[in-house]
Amino acid sequence: MRQDRRLHWLLLAPALLLMAVMLYYPMVGTVYESFHETSFLNPGPKFAGLALYRRVLSDGTFTEVLLNSIVWTLGVVLLQNIFGFLAALLLNQNLPMQGVLRAIVLLPFILPGVVAAILWRFMYDPQLGLVNSLLLQAGLIENSVAWLADSRMAMASVIVAAVWKGFPFSMLIYLAALQNVDKSQIEAAMLDGAGPVRRLIDVTLPAIRDVIVVNIVLTLILTFNYFDIIWVLTKGGPQSATHIFPTKIFETGFGQFRFGEAATYGVFSILVLSVLVALYAIVQGGANRRRAAA
Amino acid sequence: MARSLMTTLFLGTALLSASPVLAEEITLQFWDNQQTESGLSDVQKAAVERFMKENPDIKIEVTTVPYPEYQQRLLTAVQGGNAPDIATLDQIWVGAFAKAGAVSDLTEEAAAAGLARDGFFGGAWDSAVLDGKLYGIPFNVDVWQFSYYNKALLDAAKVDPARLGTFEGLKAAAEKLTADGKFGVGLFGHKGEDTVVVGDSFIFSNGGRILNDDGSCALTEAPAVEALTYLQELSKFAPGGILNASSGDMRELFLNGSLAVEFWPALEQPTLKKSSLSWGFVNGTAPEGKTPVGTFGGWNLAVFETSQHKEAAWKFIQFMVREDVNGDVVDLIPANKKAAEAFLTKNRQEPQAIMTHLDNARARPLSPRYLELADAQVAMFQDIYAGGKPADAAAKACDVINTLK
Numbered sequence: 114m115r116q117d118r119r120l121h122w123l124l125l126a127p128a129l130l131l132m133a134v135m136l137y138y139p140m141v142g143t144v145y146e147s148f149h150e151t152s153f154l155n156p157g158p159k160f161a162g163l164a165l166y167r168r169v170l171s172d173g174t175f176t177e178v179l180l181n182s183i184v185w186t187l188g189v190v191l192l193q194n195i196f197g198f199l200a201a202l203l204l205n206q207n208l209p210m211q212g213v214l215r216a217i218v219l220l221p222f223i224l225p226g227v228v229a230a231i232l233w234r235f236m237y238d239p240q241l242g243l244v245n246s247l248l249l250q251a252g253l254i255e256n257s258v259a260w261l262a263d264s265r266m267a268m269a270s271v272i273v274a275a276v277w278k279g280f281p282f283s284m285l286i287y288l289a290a291l292q293n294v295d296k297s298q299i300e301a302a303m304l305d306g307a308g309p310v311r312r313l314i315d316v317t318l319p320a321i322r323d324v325i326v327v328n329i330v331l332t333l334i335l336t337f338n339y340f341d342i343i344w345v346l347t348k349g350g351p352q353s354a355t356h357i358f359p360t361k362i363f364e365t366g367f368g369q370f371r372f373g374e375a376a377t378y379g380v381f382s383i384l385v386l387s388v389l390v391a392l393y394a395i396v397q398g399g400a401n402r403r404r405a406a407a
Numbered sequence: 408m409a410r411s412l413m414t415t416l417f418l419g420t421a422l423l424s425a426s427p428v429l430a431e432e433i434t435l436q437f438w439d440n441q442q443t444e445s446g447l448s449d450v451q452k453a454a455v456e457r458f459m460k461e462n463p464d465i466k467i468e469v470t471t472v473p474y475p476e477y478q479q480r481l482l483t484a485v486q487g488g489n490a491p492d493i494a495t496l497d498q499i500w501v502g503a504f505a506k507a508g509a510v511s512d513l514t515e516e517a518a519a520a521g522l523a524r525d526g527f528f529g530g531a532w533d534s535a536v537l538d539g540k541l542y543g544i545p546f547n548v549d550v551w552q553f554s555y556y557n558k559a560l561l562d563a564a565k566v567d568p569a570r571l572g573t574f575e576g577l578k579a580a581a582e583k584l585t586a587d588g589k590f591g592v593g594l595f596g597h598k599g600e601d602t603v604v605v606g607d608s609f610i611f612s613n614g615g616r617i618l619n620d621d622g623s624c625a626l627t628e629a630p631a632v633e634a635l636t637y638l639q640e641l642s643k644f645a646p647g648g649i650l651n652a653s654s655g656d657m658r659e660l661f662l663n664g665s666l667a668v669e670f671w672p673a674l675e676q677p678t679l680k681k682s683s684l685s686w687g688f689v690n691g692t693a694p695e696g697k698t699p700v701g702t703f704g705g706w707n708l709a710v711f712e713t714s715q716h717k718e719a720a721w722k723f724i725q726f727m728v729r730e731d732v733n734g735d736v737v738d739l740i741p742a743n744k745k746a747a748e749a750f751l752t753k754n755r756q757e758p759q760a761i762m763t764h765l766d767n768a769r770a771r772p773l774s775p776r777y778l779e780l781a782d783a784q785v786a787m788f789q790d791i792y793a794g795g796k797p798a799d800a801a802a803k804a805c806d807v808i809n810t811l812k
Contacts, residue, residue: 154507154775156486239648240660259648264793267651348598351650352789367479369778370503 140383146376153370165377174353174361178378181268182337182357182385188272189279189336194329196276197283202313204284205291222281230345233274237261237346261347264354271355275342279335283328290324291317323400330393337386358382433716434466435723436491438484440477440706441738454736458726465719485509485711492714493723495546495706498534498770499600499777505542506775510709514541516721522728530703531742534770543707544728545742549672550701550768551604553761554692558685560584560667571668572689572699574613574637581644584667591644593657593669596785596792601654603784604702604771605670610634611700611769612693617784618772622812624805626787627798635787635797642792649792672704673751673761674739688757690764701768705739740765776811783807 147165149158169175200218208214221229236243237260245257260270294317302312318325340359343349349356349364356364358378366375439451455467470491472480478500484490485504496504504510517523522544524532531545554571561568564583570576581591596602607617615630625631642649646660658675660666662682669675679686691699708727710720727736733746740761741747747765751758774780783804790800 153482153486153503156507238656240646240665241663257647259651262648262651264650347651350598350789351596351793352786367482369782370482371779 143376143379143383146373147380149373151372151376153372158373161373165373169374169377169381174356175378175381177353178356178358178361179381181353181355184268185272185275185339185343185355185357186333186337188268189275189339190329190332192272192276193279193332193336194283194325196280197328198287198325200280200284201287201291204288218284219281221278222285224278226278226339226341227345229278230274230342233277233342234261234346237270237274262351264351267347267351267354271343271346274346275336275339278342279332283332286324286328287321290321294320323396323403326396327393327400330389330396334386334389334393337382337389358385432464432466433719434468435493435714435716435720436468436470437723438470438472438477438481438491438494440472440474440495451736454727454732457732458723461726462719462722465716465722467723488713490711490713492716492720493708493710496543496709498531498703498705498707498773499781501535501542501707501709502537502773502775502777504709505537505540509712510542511712511714511717512540512542513544513710513721513724514539517541517544520721520725522725527728527742527744528703528747528765528768530765530768530770531705531707534703534705534773535707535709537773537775543709544724546706546708546728546733547737547739548703548705548742548747548765549674549739550703550761550764551601551608551672552670552691552701553673553675553688553764554668554690555661555671555675555679555686555688556668557661557664557666558687560589560664564667566667568687568689572692574692574694576695577668577692578637578641578644581641581668585644588665590646590660590666591668592641593654593661593666594638594642594645594649594792595652595654595657596642596649596788597651597653597656598782598785598789599653600781602788603781604704605654606635606638606784606788607702607769607771608691608700609638611702612691612697613637614697617780618774618808622774624808626784626801626808627805632798632801635791635801638788639791639794639797650789672739673755676755688760690760698767699764701764703768703770705742707742774811779811780808 146158148161148163150161150165151158204211204215204218224232235241239245239257239259239262242260244260245254248254249257258266260266298316298320299312302316307315337357338359339357340363343355343357343360344363347355349360353361358381362375362378362382365371365378437455451469451471455469459465459467478497481490481494481496485507490509496510501510527545528548531548535541535543535545554577556568556571558568561580561584564580566580566583567576570580577592584591595605610617610626610631613630613634615628615634616625617631619625626635646652646657646666648656654669654671657666657669658671658678661669662678662684664684691701693699708724710717710724714720726732728741728743730743730745730749733741733743734750737750741750748758748762751761755761771777772780786807787800787804790803791797
């Protein structure tokens with residue numbers, strides 16, 4: 114038994130060491146920096162107590178970044194999961210050329226984030242973009258819309274781009290779950306006269322409930338941390354209309370060299386992510402217990 | 408016999424051990440970035456070879472970093488104590504690098520070598536001076552902005568290109584040229600330095616300033632607010648989406664014939680020459696009777712404090728800005744005025760007009776916290792392009808800028 118435990122720790126050691134160096138050390142460093150005034154001009158950290166927290170919290174941008182992060186995360190997660198689930202349902206049918214269809218649906222996920230963002234930047238171009246061109250042709254708009262330059266439209270526009278990029282990820286997970294649903298239960302429901310919607314609600318959804326919850330929590334974490342789409346499309350603008358925590362941290366730290374304030378934003382970001390990770394652990398633990406009980 | 412053998416061995420050993428000292432070679436790390444696709448690295452290599460031939464005891468190792476990564480690479484190197492011996496610094500970084508003690512004061516060296524402001528474009532030289540000390544030597548320059556125009560569109564609208572050089576004329580022309588899916592003027596207001604330099608040039612041309620001599624914000628003064636008001640009015644004739652548009656976006660529209668006037672520095676000429684457009688340019692825009700004052704862009708050569716070979720580094724800098732070398736090793740315009748004249752005559756249309764605009768141009772404020780200052784200005788320009796009151800936007804920017812002093 115003791116030998117087994119030693120082996121466990123031995124096997125875990127490389128991963129733990131890597132995490133300690135690459136993850137926990139920078140994380141502790143970020144917390145340390147957030148209590149110190151550090152910039153390119155004054156690289157030697159000077160203890161500032163809570164001054165940076167007060168400065169960040171009293172700046173109107175913080176509230177905007179927080180609200181933007183909530184809207185962005187919830188918007189992307191909700192839509193990405195809905196479209197991912199619908200795509201998975203479709204691809205779970207016996208359709209012709211299913212392999213080709215899957216490859217097409219997966220394409221946005223395979224594209225690097227920066228490439229996808231550049232693609233959307235072209236599509237959203239007010240004068241030359243495909244989006245305006247299609248909408249004008251369809252008569253849905255009368256004049257070209259500046260999707261990324263209008264602070265009322267910018268957040269919705271970046272959410273759409275992120276959903277397009279991310280929904281295949283959710284689709285993949287849902288598809289794998291759907292293929293594991295007990296076929297005999299579905300056939301039994303069909304024999305009982307249940308239509309497709311009833312079968313979906315009463316059989317399929319309960320069977321993949323744990324996967325849905327885990328998928329949602331996982332995409333919450335990934336989306337909250339997402340950077341490249343927004344940075345390439347708007348750099349957090351216009352003004353701060355699309356600034357979320359990662360873009361604000363990057364702009365403050367690497368654009369203005371205000372490392373202390375960037376670290377303060379980083380600490381808030383870590384706090385939110387810690388809650389999400391805890392949620393993930395609870396959800397995953399519940400799912401494991403239910404599987405064990407079954 | 409034995410004695411002569413011993414003597415030979417002794418002398419041989421002495422010579423062998425001495426030879427590394429005699430031939431000790433200094434290796435200098437030189438970092439530069441590449442902004443354009445001009446094949447610069449090849450000619451730079453040739454120049455470096457030439458320097459090494461002239462100075463056989465100095466070896467130069469050149470690292471060329473793509474422009475978008477350059478700032479971060481340099482910053483990380485300085486923070487990590489691995490800075491190169493020499494590097495090109497964007498004019499707007501000099502203040503921060505100097506204040507942080509990362510780059511050397513070259514005032515005495517320049518004076519001893521006879522390098523002075525009058526040998527370079529004045530605004531470019533000023534961009535390297537902080538608190539009376541010189542922290543770099545101007546290497547290359549350009550000026551924002553020249554107003555490039557599409558001749559066919561102007562002819563069709565019966566607009567005299569010379570009118571684009573005045574506030575009144577540009578606005579009237581832009582209004583006339585904005586019709587049938589075409590746009591009069593390529594203003595842009597995204598989060599980028601090109602937004603700032605173009606805005607600054609309108610402020611400078613109207614007699615305004617960004618900072619006062621004491622470092623306080625001057626944007627709320629009448630000339631600056633008037634220029635902002637003018638830009639706001641002009642923006643009605645720009646393509647939509649101004650708050651997320653860059654000079655690159657405007658170039659696309661200009662090249663496809665749907666934009667009559669675009670704002671770019673002289674480095675735009677090679678691109679336009681390759682196009683099928685018939686084009687021309689005027690030197691910026693100012694109110695009637697005033698001279699347009701552009702905003703300098705460009706790079707300075709600096710020696711890093713951590714360099715173990717400052718003397719050799721200084722030698723290399725002197726070589727790079729020499730009249731017969733400077734023109735071969737830059738992809739903008741040489742900062743050495745004599746080299747610039749020869750370069751422009753050979754490579755650009757209307758070289759004298761460009762020289763005049765360079766002579767009149769002004770550097771951006773040399774603040775150690777320039778990047779924060781520029782962010783406040785971007786927010787101000789975005790405010791006015793979004794319809795905010797220019798005076799309020801300027802006051803908001805000044806609230807931020809005055810905390811940076």
